[in-house]
Amino acid sequence: MxxxxxxxxxxxxxxxxxxxxxxxxxxxxxxxxxxxxxxxxxxxxxxxxxxxxxxxxxxxxxxxxxxxxxxxxxxxxxxxxxxxxxxxxxxxxxxxxxxxxxxxxxxxxxxxxxxxxxxxxxxxxxxxxxxxxxxxxxxxxxxxxxxxxxxxxxxxxxxxxxxxxxxxxxxxxxxxxxxxxxxxxxxxxxxxxxxxxxxxxxxxxxxxxxxxxxxxxxxxxxxxxxxxxxxxxxxxxxxxxxxxxxxxxxxxxxxxxxxxxxxxxxxxxAGDGEGATKLVECTVTGAPTIPLAKAIAKSVITSSLTKAAMFGADANWGRILCAIGYTEGDFAVDTIQVDISSPKGSILVCENGAGVAFDEDKAKEILLEDAIHIEIAMKQGDASATAWGCDLTYDYVKINGDYRT
Missing domain, CATH: 3.60.70.12 (L-amino peptidase D-ALA esterase/amidase)
Structure with missing residues (x-):
């Protein structure tokens, strides 16, 4: 190829x-x-x-x-x-x-x-x-x-x-x-x-x-x-x-x-989303089934709060867990690990469904890049999936506020 x-x-x-x-x-x-x-x-x-x-x-x-x-x-x-x-x-x-x-x-x-x-x-x-x-x-x-x-x-x-x-x-x-x-x-x-x-x-x-x-x-x-x-x-x-x-x-x-x-x-x-400044990629690994891995990845990249956090370079991992949690399906939360990465490096923000201490300045440096990767390790199976989205910015509202006129 x-x-x-x-x-x-x-x-x-x-x-x-x-x-x-x-x-x-x-x-x-x-x-x-x-x-x-x-x-x-x-x-x-x-x-x-x-x-x-x-x-x-x-x-x-x-x-x-x-x-x-x-x-x-x-x-x-x-x-x-x-x-x-x-x-x-x-x-x-x-x-x-x-x-x-x-x-x-x-x-x-x-x-x-x-x-x-x-x-x-x-x-x-x-x-x-x-x-x-x-x-x-x-x-x-x-x-x-x-x-x-x-x-x-x-x-x-x-x-x-x-x-x-x-x-x-x-x-x-x-x-x-x-x-x-x-x-x-x-x-x-x-x-x-x-x-x-x-x-x-x-x-x-x-x-x-x-x-x-x-x-x-x-x-x-x-x-x-x-x-x-x-x-x-x-x-x-x-x-x-x-x-x-x-x-x-x-x-x-x-x-x-x-x-x-x-x-x-x-x-x-995804990277050219209206008003977007960042491509956001979410990969789910270790899920019980492929449909569930897909559903969780989609849930995270669709979350308005997560998208807004990506725009603000805020490592608010709780929003990611929230989006995981309201995904329909049968799975546990207490094994989940979340890492956030970009060309500036990688940082662990959640382990076993709970927060861990991390360097906020390092996290912001990572999130200021124009391509962000969120990796969710569920540790409950062999299925995986990736979804793509973008950040939510002021310009999205401006573009769509007068799109027709």
Missing amino acids: QKINSGVTAPKGFLAGGVHCGVKTNNTAKKDIAIIYSEKPCTAAAVYTQNKVFGAPITVTRRNIADGMAQAVVCNSGNANTCNADGVEKAEKMCILAAEALHLKPEDIIVASTGVIGQVLPIEPIEKGIAALAPIISREGNLDAVQAIMTTDTKPKEEAYEIEIGGKTVKIGAMAKGSGMIHPNMATMLGFLTTDAAITTPMLQKALKLAVDDTFNMVSVDGDTSTNDMVSIMANGMAENPVIDKEGANFDLFVAVVKEICTSMAKKI
Whole structure:
């Protein structure tokens, strides 16, 4: 597994791009329409938000890839196309426009939107944007595509790796957006993966689900599960590796690299949380079961009091114990150990469920770093899990206090 300097256009046969079309009316410098295109038809898979209120693009994408095939993605930012009477009609129109421009069928398009909920999506700028963008998508257009799906993100998020499967070099690329309304079981988060691997739709869906469960579904910024979350993957088979059609060594290797990419993207999303100054990672070890390890890790990184303490560089370990304690499940507290670490070192703050003497100045030095790790050793089993979040700052309230206006 080798990391390469690219994104969704790293695999063979993929082109991408992004332009400003006018969905975002307040800043003409910000791109707001993106396309990812494969030169050959792809097997396709996706996972979606578990919010009962979900965007029209999810309805359309679910229908379009029900046959397990796709060849392009079209995505706008600046408007979520959610809770609109004409939402499905607009999402379908985006597919029609993209299909006409790319010489595909509308049902071979994955469509996504992100931005403000409940405002009617203007289709006219999207029509102009797709017409202008389709002729200029390229192998070099990956960064433009990433920038076009950003909302409150402060930095683009993309990744690519290559591996060898059956003597063939296989590449997997990804791009994602997400900064606020982020919570486990998907979040205001869009992720698009591409690969030139030859893999059947059932195995592609299984690989994506396995990766997402341990990565994107372990991220929380603010406890709000979005309406528009989607992570999709398209595989065009142009690497010409032996087709991955069952579990085994090749499938395991493919899952491992997809999980590596999704882990990296999940951490980038958590670290770029709205108003955030720190990435907070929580690892639970020695838990009785994996579901319980996941639940505890999520509980800690979701705790508003713990997040506020991380912002203030306050080693208030009692807040961590509190978040552990209200996690549903059967476990003991009197064996739990908590350590906090960063590039500045590590410090033990709790042992056997009780506080220990520690150097407050050293703890503050550790917590002033921009990446903090909380390690919870339960000593009650062999299961482990990691979740990612961020600190809670004044700027989070400022950003969301006037997000719509």
